Amino acid sequence: xxxxxxxxxxGIDLGTSRSAIATSNGQRHVVESYVGWPLDxxxxxxxxxxxxxxxxxxxxxxxxxxxxxxERGLLKEGSEKDQAAVRQLMSHLLDLAAVREVxxxxxxxxxxxxxxxxxxxxNKEHLREALQGLVDxxxxxxxxxxxxxxxxxxxxxxxxxxxxxTTDFCMMNGHYPTDEDQRTLPNAGDWVDEQLATxxxxxxxxxxxxxxxxxxxxxxxxxxxxxxxxxxxxxPVSGKPTEIDVTDxxxxxxxxxxxxxxxxxxALIAAAETEYQEKIRQNIILAGGSSAIRGFAQRLxxxxxxxxxxxxxxxxxxxxxxxxxxxxxxxxxxxADWEKLTT
Amino acid sequence: MRQNDxxxxxxxxxxxxxxxxAIERRPRGSLRRRRRHQRIRWGWWLLSGAAGMAVGxxxxxLVLDSGGRLYRQWAGGGQVQTAAxxxxxxxxxxxxxxxxxxTRPEPLEPTVIPLAVRHIAIDPGHGGEExxxxxxxxxxxxxxxxxxxKRLRRLLLASSFTVTMTRSRDEDVQLKDRARVANAARADxxxxxxxxxxxxxxxxxxxxxxxxxxxxxxxxxxxxxxNRDSGYSLADYRRLLDSIYADARSAxxxxxxxxxxxxxxxxxxxxxxxxxxxxxxxAPFVVLVATxxxxxxxxxxxLSNEHEARLLASPAxxxxxxxxxxxxxxxxxxxxxxxxxxxxxxxxx
Numbered sequence: 186x187x188x189x190x191x192x193x194x195x196g197i198d199l200g201t202s203r204s205a206i207a208t209s210n211g212q213r214h215v216v217e218s219y220v221g222w223p224l225d226x227x228x229x230x231x232x233x234x235x236x237x238x239x240x241x242x243x244x245x246x247x248x249x250x251x252x253x254x255x256e257r258g259l260l261k262e263g264s265e266k267d268q269a270a271v272r273q274l275m276s277h278l279l280d281l282a283a284v285r286e287v288x289x290x291x292x293x294x295x296x297x298x299x300x301x302x303x304x305x306x307x308n309k310e311h312l313r314e315a316l317q318g319l320v321d322x323x324x325x326x327x328x329x330x331x332x333x334x335x336x337x338x339x340x341x342x343x344x345x346x347x348x349x350x351t352t353d354f355c356m357m358n359g360h361y362p363t364d365e366d367q368r369t370l371p372n373a374g375d376w377v378d379e380q381l382a383t384x385x386x387x388x389x390x391x392x393x394x395x396x397x398x399x400x401x402x403x404x405x406x407x408x409x410x411x412x413x414x415x416x417x418x419x420x421p422v423s424g425k426p427t428e429i430d431v432t433d434x435x436x437x438x439x440x441x442x443x444x445x446x447x448x449x450x451x452a453l454i455a456a457a458e459t460e461y462q463e464k465i466r467q468n469i470i471l472a473g474g475s476s477a478i479r480g481f482a483q484r485l486x487x488x489x490x491x492x493x494x495x496x497x498x499x500x501x502x503x504x505x506x507x508x509x510x511x512x513x514x515x516x517x518x519x520x521a522d523w524e525k526l527t528t
Numbered sequence: 529m530r531q532n533d534x535x536x537x538x539x540x541x542x543x544x545x546x547x548x549x550a551i552e553r554r555p556r557g558s559l560r561r562r563r564r565h566q567r568i569r570w571g572w573w574l575l576s577g578a579a580g581m582a583v584g585x586x587x588x589x590l591v592l593d594s595g596g597r598l599y600r601q602w603a604g605g606g607q608v609q610t611a612a613x614x615x616x617x618x619x620x621x622x623x624x625x626x627x628x629x630x631t632r633p634e635p636l637e638p639t640v641i642p643l644a645v646r647h648i649a650i651d652p653g654h655g656g657e658e659x660x661x662x663x664x665x666x667x668x669x670x671x672x673x674x675x676x677x678k679r680l681r682r683l684l685l686a687s688s689f690t691v692t693m694t695r696s697r698d699e700d701v702q703l704k705d706r707a708r709v710a711n712a713a714r715a716d717x718x719x720x721x722x723x724x725x726x727x728x729x730x731x732x733x734x735x736x737x738x739x740x741x742x743x744x745x746x747x748x749x750x751x752x753x754x755n756r757d758s759g760y761s762l763a764d765y766r767r768l769l770d771s772i773y774a775d776a777r778s779a780x781x782x783x784x785x786x787x788x789x790x791x792x793x794x795x796x797x798x799x800x801x802x803x804x805x806x807x808x809x810x811a812p813f814v815v816l817v818a819t820x821x822x823x824x825x826x827x828x829x830x831l832s833n834e835h836e837a838r839l840l841a842s843p844a845x846x847x848x849x850x851x852x853x854x855x856x857x858x859x860x861x862x863x864x865x866x867x868x869x870x871x872x873x874x875x876x877x
Contacts, residue, residue: 301843305675306550307666308841313551324547339535351843359535361542364678371844452686514543517536522544526551 192293193284196511198328199275199298201255201350202374202474206278207508209516214281215504216240220270221249238277243397255350271315279319293321295523297511299328302353302367313528322523326514328507329355330362332472335510336500341464343453345446346507347475349374352446356453356465368453372445374475377403381438389429391422402431408479409440439478447488454492466495472506555656555698645717645861647690649710651815652677653722656700661725661831669723669831670698672840676828677721679850687858707818717784717857718823720815723840725832732833733804734796736789737825738781739817740810780822782808788826788856795852799845800835826853
């Protein structure tokens with residue numbers, strides 16, 4: 186397990202909502218996965234850029250052809266613009282980590298990029314095409330596997346990665362996970378946003394807010410179970426700032442995630458060899474941005490009670506857990522193997 | 529710690545292999561299998577050598593000890609018979625030799641006893657070098673059918689069915705071998721999953737087939753396409769068709785096809801209101817010929833249609849298709865009020 190001196194190894198979590206990068210020279214950056222091109226000459230004059238990325242793109246979205254190129258954690262199919270957006274996003278991440286300078290200096294850049302557990306081979310091919318020429322070597326890995334590897338949770342463990350686009354499950358049995366060890370659910374952070382927006386439209390028809398605003402509320406105040414205090418937000422109603430209570434809607438939207446996640450978690454554990462099920466139940470890792478929903482891990486533990494109980498640990502750093510794992514894999518892959526994985 | 533390092537090395541090696549296979553467009557697991565075969569070959573040579581030496585030594589001592597008794601025992605011959613539990617006798621070929629006064633029982637008509645459907649054989653279409661239809665963006669039928677089949681398997685197992693897969697990975701399996709797997713497992717139903725390619729690329733629809741003759745040139749063409757590399761000679765094929773068209777199994781296959789088609793159409797139409805119901809049809813698909821149970825071939829979507837192809841790229845839509853197939857099987861297997869609503873755990877054979 187060694188790598189050539191001078192070469193740069195990087196782990197990337199290319200997420201639906203956020204993308205993060207960690208490098209072997211200690212750089213760590215995160216950006217929101219938005220890419221926008223100015224709609225016209227006027228917009229270009231205002232934003233003073235050919236392309237905007239991340240929060241900046243989101244804040245100027247009225248003037249931009251805005252793209253969130255990763256849908257459910259995968260590169261959207263059939264749109265050249267989305268392929269270009271992924272490339273821009275990756276270039277931006279690599280620039281933040283000063284990768285270009287490393288390559289200009291003659292060193293090689295080798296990247297491990299995480300994708301949803303059940304991504305098809307064709308999805309990975311599209312990603313490989315989009316990243317061609319940006320790095321010297323590329324390994325594509327299942328995101329929850331990367332999390333498990335980074336945490337060195339390799340045996341009798343279950344990783345649940347609740348992202349924005351997908352919730353990914355990966356059973357770690359000491360061998361490389363097969364399709365049977367992994368699951369992907371479409372119920373994740375974006376799904377909660379959609380539920381919350383629908384509930385608000387049904388119950389508070391006078392409120393007209395964008396999905397971006399709903400997403401921000403969720404990121405700040407999402408919870409399941411009892412609310413610590415009433416959740417009140419101020420929104421314009423007929424142009425007038427008005428305070429509304431969204432406690433029940435937030436709870437209901439977030440709790441909708443519990444049943445599918447718990448059901449899949451139990452099904453995967455039940456499919457494991459009987460003698461290891463207890464160990465696995467005590468060794469469940471919750472990762473991904475949506476693992477920050479307050480009370481979520483405890484509710485999943487409650488769901489395990491009737492199966493003999495279990496312990497769910499939330500990763501310390503949900504934003505970087507995936508790319509840290511990717512970085513660990515990149516540095517551990519033998520140099521000779523990297524030669525076969527050129528882009 | 530040392531164990532952890534060993535596991536890590538093995539995980540990294542397998543991850544790298546998976547990526548190399550993807551780059552070189554090899555079937556998944558092919559590099560691992562090649563490595564295992566090399567190990568097995570080495571092991572076999574070593575074992576053969578050791579076994580040869582051991583047999584040589586044993587023969588040497590036997591000849592010295594018994595002075596020819598061994599030869600006489602070999603030359604004696606004679607038929608070996610084994611008593612079975614019921615008093616009948618099995619001859620060397622495994623045929624039952626009935627005691628005097630007993631007659632061979634006649635098989636029962638299938639309709640006499642309502643038989644429960646417990647065991648489903650799932651056949652993901654194509655595989656290995658047989659990629660099936662493929663879109664310009666590289667979405668392959670063989671990959672989609674396997675993914676949907678695995679999702680269907682999970683749903684069936686969760687509802688206490690037993691499941692046999694004709695293939696569980698990206699590999700070539702001849703059509704006649706697919707039927708052989710299902711027959712050997714004594715499956716109650718055979719479900720072959722395919723994704724359609726229709727020359728008129730505006731068409732988006734689902735259709736389900738059971739075995740039978742057809743005069744429709746399009747269906748004959750489709751069957752010819754799916755029947756490539758069947759592994760049957762023309763004579764075999766004609767003989768099998770003659771025996772099957774008149775079979776009572778045909779009626780059950782038609783009923784199963786109807787249940788699955790209804791479920792597919794009603795479920796998928798919710799996502800795609802433009803979906804057309806292309807109906808239940810009969811066509812001479814080889815994969816359905818040699819099965820000994822009601823068998824259907826479902827064309828669950830049209831990869832030739834751009835919108836359908838985009839939908840198929842989403843795990844949620846593939847799950848919806850698997851769920852629709854599952855509901856169709858369940859509706860066929862039992863009336864809705866008695867249908868198995870899950871709770872138990874199935875098994876794989």
